[in-house]
Amino acid sequence: MSRKLATAAGALLAVVATMFTGPPAAQAAEPAAGFHVRDGRLLDANGNDFVMRGVNHAHAWYTARTGQALSDTKALGANSARIVLSTGDRWTKNDSADVAKVVSQCKANRLVCVLEAHDTTGYGEQAGAISLSDAVDYWIEVQDALKGQEKYVILNLGNEPHGNVGYTAWTADTTNAITRLRAAGFTHTLMADAPAWGQDWTFTMRDNAPGVFAADPQRNVVFSVHMYGVFDTAAEVRDYLGRFVARRLPIVVGEFGHDHSDGNPDEDAILATTRELDLGYLGWSWSGNGGGVEYLDLAADFDASRLTTWGRRLFEGPDGIKQTSREASVYGSPGGDDTRAPTAPGRPTASDVTSTGARLAWAAATDDTGVTAYDVVRVDGTRETPVTTTAATAVTLTGLAPATAHIFAVYARDAAGNRSPRSATVSVTTTDGPATGGCAVSYHLDEWSGGFNASVDIRNTGTRDITGWQLDFAFPGGQTLNSSWNAKVVQQGNQLRATPEPWTGTIPAGGTVSFGLNGSSTGGNGVPASFTLNGTACSRI
Known part of the structure; x- marks a missing residue:
């Protein structure tokens, strides 16, 4: 958690990420028949999609509460739990016997x-925090409790392994930790926390994740x-998560929580x-928070009958755990012993095509236990981007770019989480959009030495909606685009083009x-002289 505190017996609860160095003389093992990643998806040992719907539990401070906490969260619909362990560097060590007990309770x-x-939480900034290399030493020490549990256990290298200082070391440190664990014979799915107190406002993990994964x-x-x-x-939520999905990571x-001292998350x-x-998601946290963030408790005093406002939201609200959680098929839940995937849906057909939308329909997939959902995806070469999910065999899509060829396909899912092969694709070419009418643009700079942020507002002064817009403008000179949000912005020379998310x-x-957008500069910055929206010059605000 980002700078949040929880207490056990009045102690400060800080979250730490660990790093590991120098692998022992052991040969990297082949992947075990457990959790594994394929095409950007987490699959269980049966090859079925697994989407985490669970909570965090502070076992290191409340070891006597763990069995009941897991039972209670399971009864409320959770399919997973993230368990806080201590390496012994900052709090009492959870040794191999205790780790084995926790796994058994799960x-x-x-x-x-x-x-x-x-214990790695905020390394480089938090006093006493240990490195990821030190955390690897701990995992190797308790390895006997983890062998053979690859179907049920995911190893989170270290909690929030860097604070807001030294976060640039995250890529090398995480890569080294993964390499050492593989050399030590670990075949589990490994989870890597982001730096900057887990929130990655520096985009260090976002931008370097492909290299870490490939390593x-x-x-x-x-x-x-x-x-x-931060979120x-x-x-901000959609942009960050969407970038991983688009790259199949x-x-x-x-x-996450419903409130926090550093801002109000959405x-x-x-x-x-x-x-x-x-x-997947894992809410923070079941109970026992202190130090001013008691509002992050999901249950008051570990009592499942006394869910807090945050607890009711997470478990019972829209898109919450009860509504969306499915048990891992390795436990043989209802439908979970079914490992047969549905057949592929029929090739979609398109109708009612407009400048911004279309209706897709397809022949139903078949399955022993019935199809529960169809996932519509946008196909771009080998990349797929989720568009929507529906229980019906037809859906009306909106918000498409006009005068553009869009390619779609459909998957089917059953109650056990099995996903079908992809349907054949259909190409939908939207019609020309309406004229833009009038437009006005404001461009506000926030500068510092060597860099800047710019906030751009596009106002539609016409009488018709503008859909599928394209804004063209130019830097005054000497500026380089680094990143953007709420729009896709590309630069060629001094010319920039923004298109919507x-x-x-x-x-x-x-x-x-x-x-x-964020950029760097070798000199002073300036405001672009003009803006053109879909070929029409805009006035300035």
């Missing part, structure tokens, strides 16, 4: 166990971001987006769409 409650080394000889790494005050808008929200957007993208695709008549 299995008894049919929960997937995510084990994390907490694992087993390609069996899941990335974890913690969403607190206080739906746009597995990502989960390993921690928990509704986190829940909705993870549901739309079929990504799915959630900023329409500018309503009389309304405004905003996006931002």
